[in-house]
Amino acid sequence: MTLRRPPTRAELRRQRMEELVTYPLDWLEERSGLVGGIRYFLFRNVPSDVNWMQTLGSAALTAFLVQAITGVILAMYYTPSAATDPATGKPVAYESIQNITDHLTLGWLVRGMHRWGASVFIILMFLHMGRVFLFGAYKYPRELNWIVGVLILVLGMMEGFTGYLLPWDQTAYWATVVGINLNGTAPFLGPWLAQFLRSGQEITGETLTRFYSLHMLVIPAGIMALIGLHLYLVIRLGVSSPPWSKEAAGMEPAEEEPVPARRPGLMRPVPRGAGAAAIQAEPGGRD
Amino acid sequence: MEPEQPSPDTERASLHEETQVPPPTLWPAGFAIGVVVILVGLVVHPELISPIGAAIAVVFGYLWARDATAELRGRAIVVEPERRERPEPREPAAPTGLEGVAPRPAVETAVTRSRFLEGATLGLGGVIGGLITVPVAGFAILPSYLGQKQHKVDLGPLSMFPLGQWFVATFTTDPAEGEVSRRTAFIRNNGTVADPKTGQMVPSFTIISNRCAHLGCPVQANGPSGAILGQKTVFERTANGKVRLIPVVPAGYGCPCHGGQYDTEGNRTAGPPVRALDRYAFEIDNGRLVLLSTYSVSHVVGTGAQAKIYKYQEAGPGQHVDGPEQWFYPLQPPHH
Numbered sequence: 001m002t003l004r005r006p007p008t009r010a011e012l013r014r015q016r017m018e019e020l021v022t023y024p025l026d027w028l029e030e031r032s033g034l035v036g037g038i039r040y041f042l043f044r045n046v047p048s049d050v051n052w053m054q055t056l057g058s059a060a061l062t063a064f065l066v067q068a069i070t071g072v073i074l075a076m077y078y079t080p081s082a083a084t085d086p087a088t089g090k091p092v093a094y095e096s097i098q099n100i101t102d103h104l105t106l107g108w109l110v111r112g113m114h115r116w117g118a119s120v121f122i123i124l125m126f127l128h129m130g131r132v133f134l135f136g137a138y139k140y141p142r143e144l145n146w147i148v149g150v151l152i153l154v155l156g157m158m159e160g161f162t163g164y165l166l167p168w169d170q171t172a173y174w175a176t177v178v179g180i181n182l183n184g185t186a187p188f189l190g191p192w193l194a195q196f197l198r199s200g201q202e203i204t205g206e207t208l209t210r211f212y213s214l215h216m217l218v219i220p221a222g223i224m225a226l227i228g229l230h231l232y233l234v235i236r237l238g239v240s241s242p243p244w245s246k247e248a249a250g251m252e253p254a255e256e257e258p259v260p261a262r263r264p265g266l267m268r269p270v271p272r273g274a275g276a277a278a279i280q281a282e283p284g285g286r287d
Numbered sequence: 288m289e290p291e292q293p294s295p296d297t298e299r300a301s302l303h304e305e306t307q308v309p310p311p312t313l314w315p316a317g318f319a320i321g322v323v324v325i326l327v328g329l330v331v332h333p334e335l336i337s338p339i340g341a342a343i344a345v346v347f348g349y350l351w352a353r354d355a356t357a358e359l360r361g362r363a364i365v366v367e368p369e370r371r372e373r374p375e376p377r378e379p380a381a382p383t384g385l386e387g388v389a390p391r392p393a394v395e396t397a398v399t400r401s402r403f404l405e406g407a408t409l410g411l412g413g414v415i416g417g418l419i420t421v422p423v424a425g426f427a428i429l430p431s432y433l434g435q436k437q438h439k440v441d442l443g444p445l446s447m448f449p450l451g452q453w454f455v456a457t458f459t460t461d462p463a464e465g466e467v468s469r470r471t472a473f474i475r476n477n478g479t480v481a482d483p484k485t486g487q488m489v490p491s492f493t494i495i496s497n498r499c500a501h502l503g504c505p506v507q508a509n510g511p512s513g514a515i516l517g518q519k520t521v522f523e524r525t526a527n528g529k530v531r532l533i534p535v536v537p538a539g540y541g542c543p544c545h546g547g548q549y550d551t552e553g554n555r556t557a558g559p560p561v562r563a564l565d566r567y568a569f570e571i572d573n574g575r576l577v578l579l580s581t582y583s584v585s586h587v588v589g590t591g592a593q594a595k596i597y598k599y600q601e602a603g604p605g606q607h608v609d610g611p612e613q614w615f616y617p618l619q620p621p622h623h
Contacts (some may be wrong), residue, residue, distance in 0.1 A: 091466070173467075174504060178544060181503040187615035192428070194603055194619040199431045202460075204467055206431070235575050242345035 025277055040235075047241040053131045054239065060124035061227065067121055067159075070114040080170060080212035082205030093168035093208060118160055123272060125153050139239040145233040152226045155219050162215035168208060176211075177203060312354055312526070317347030373580065428622045440470075440578040441525040445490065447532060449478040453551075455497075455508055455533040458578075462528040471497040472567055473508060473537065477592035491592040494567040495553045496581050497540070500560040503604040504544035508537035525575075540564065552587040552594060561607050564588055566596065580622070585609040 007015070029035040029048035077100050088095065100107040129149065132138050138146040165176040180203070184194030199206040291458040324340025398406075440462040448454065454474045461468040477491035497506040512535035513520050521532040539556065540549040553564030563586050568579040583602045588595040599608035601622045607613045 026358065082465065082467050174544070178502045178504060181604040184603035185502075188617065191603050191606065191616055191619050192430075195430055196427060201435070201620070201622055204464055 012042050017098065020021060026132060042239070044235065046239045047245065049242060050239060051242045053135070054242075056124060056128040056131050057234075060121065060128050061119040063117055063124050064156075064223065066117045068220065070117065071220075073110050074100065074114055075216055077107065078166065080166065080209050080214075082208050091168050093166065097167045122153075122160060124157055125149075125156055129153065135240065135243055142233070142237055142240070146238070147231045148233065149227055149268060152223055152230065155223045155226065159215060159219050159223070162219065163209040165208060165211045166215065173203070176207070193227050304607075312351070313547055314347050314351035318344055318351055321345070321347055357483060369497075408499070431574045433621060435621075437580055438468075440527050441572075442474070442530055442576045443534075444575050445476070445571065446557045447521060447523070448474065448492070450476050450478050452476065453503040453508070453535050453537055454537050455512065456530065457533075458525075458530045459528050460551055471505060473497065473535075473540065474532075474576075475591070480497045480592040490571055492569055492576065493552070493591065493594070494569055494578065495540075496565040496567060498565060498581075498604060499547050500555065500562045500564055500583075500604055501542060501543065501545055501547045502560070504542050506540045506542045506549065506564065509541050510535060510537040512536070550592055553584060553585050561605060561612070562609070565601065566598075583608050 025035055077096060079092050079096040084090070085092050088096075097111070101107075104110075108156050130151070132146065135280060161176075161179055164179075165172045180194050180197045183197060184190045186193060196203075197207070197210070199210045212236055215241050289409045297337070301367075314391050316351055321344025322344075324343055325337050325339075326339050328336030329600070343497050356437050438458055442456060442458065452475065455471060457469060457471045457472050459466070459468045473493075473495040475493045477493055479488040480491040481487070482489045498504075499506050514536055517535060518534040523530045523532070537551055539551055540553070541547070542560075547555065547560040549560070549564055550556050553566065555561075555563055563584040565581045565583050567581050570577050570579060581601055583599045585597040585599060585608050587597070597609070600609050600619060602616060602619060606616045
């Protein structure tokens with residue numbers, strides 16, 4: 001029994017503050033469902049015995065975000081031109097990199113993050129891939145996510161290849177010569193692939209602009225789309241247990257969750273755990 | 288199942304459904320035409336045509352708005368009931384399909400409006416998608432440049448090239464392109480040789496491209512050059528900008544990237560290259576040595592003016608031009 005008394009002024013103020021905070025969120029939720037969506041995305045159930053190794057995917061995602069953000073900043077100052085600056089006799093692209101490194105405020109840091117972050121991104125992707133392989137997390141029903149991940153890895157390495165040319169120094173030039181000619185030795189379509197990458201028969205300034213366009217527009221768009229698909233599949237299928245788990249991988253106690261008659265459809269959100277349980281409990285599953 | 292005429296009730300219900308649709312109105316179309324006339328007028332005659340279009344748009348816009356808000360303003364919408372004659376059943380056994388799983392009557396097999404719109408949307412979407420794909424796919428597949436012009440590189444008068452002396456020559460194939468078109472060739476004057484066709488004595492040069500036949504790295508001359516020999520590097524200015532001729536005594540050529548080795552005629556002697564070094568075609572123009580396009584070489588027999596060069600169409604580094612492996616590269620992109 002609570003005493004019915006008029007709320008004190010402090011209580012009223014507190015109530016008003018709470019309304020002030022929740023009102024915009026409620027407004028947004030009522031019109032878009034975004035708040036619930038984000039909660040559904042972030043606050044998922046995971047197996048109780050998940051391992052630190054299972055954070056490698058998030059680490060790779062973070063590395064990609066670092067690349068995206070530092071890349072946007074670098075794109076504001078970089079000039080993809082092979083033309084020679086008449087004042088110094090150096091190529092404009094090379095000079096703009098020098099300018100970023102030597103004169104731009106914190107430019108050395110942003111470029112360093114992008115340059116080293118590229119290797120970090122690739123290494124983390126490989127470590128993540130190794131974890132998934134050794135945990136057996138690529139097995140049914142997650143095969144498609146393995147395939148999507150491999151595509152992200154390939155696109156990530158293409159980012160490395162196209163980005164390597166941009167400083168337009170001797171290392172960049174000759175590494176690209178070798179890389180493109182390596183593609184050129186592929187049977188049948190190799191010569192055509194090489195001429196596509198070079199934008200002609202020789203490496204010229206147009207190769208530089210083409211690589212720049214691929215590096216900052218085409219391939220990142222592909223990676224972002226594939227990351228979206230990758231995360232969608234992670235959320236839909238759930239996180240798998242480590243192989244040493246006492247429970248069967250990804251399985252919830254059957255008596256808690258009534259097994260749906262059929263597998264959940266694409267448009268119907270699966271409560272976390274229920275999907276995995278349903279899949280496990282199906283005839284022919286590893287019950 | 289017994290054929291059965293629909294009861295009057297269901298018939299009325301279906302008619303009622305159709306009459307609920309508001310009658311189509313032409314006002315939006317008129318409004319759109321007005322807007323089009325304004326836009327065309329802006330190009331053709333902004334002072335005369337555009338006001339006419341504006342007037343059309345205003346009139347039809349008003350009529351459209353009046354129509355659309357009739358209900359809100361409490362005006363009764365007058366709707367002509369649509370009347371359709373019931374088609375005679377072709378066969379007495381054809382049921383009208385108003386109950387259960389009876390087959391559809393013949394009239395309903397015609398294309399319905401929603402079907403038509405669905406097909407039109409998909410079809411138009413396909414056409415638009417195709418139109419967008421064509422340039423993109425063409426861009427990706429076709430060579431970036433068709434009909435490139437051949438670069439001619441003027442390397443200066445023949446007197447610059449003493450008989451039998453090797454030079455490392457560097458030059459830009461296209462001065463407008465800048466340093467990125469700088470190339471290197473190994474050049475030796477072989478004196479004169481009888482043209483096999485005409486029998487006339489013509490100048491003979493060995494001109495080897497330094498692009499490695501493995502993956503395209505810059506091949507270097509193995510041997511002393513320039514100051515060590517007590518000879519001077521020559522700089523000239525020609526139509527192709529600055530040309531540099533470095534005297535050299537090569538024992539062969541080597542690639543710094545992956546260790547490919549060649550003899551002085553460009554034949555592969557060791558390492559990963561798949562053929563001999565490419566060569567430049569050349570011509571003598573007004574007593575000056577002019578380089579033309581490069582061509583690929585599988586191997587060379589003999590040396591100097593007597594060398595027998597097995598010549599092929601220009602191929603990329605790492606691509607075989609002879610032997611069974613050449614079948615992997617049946618079609619080369621056009622090359623100048």
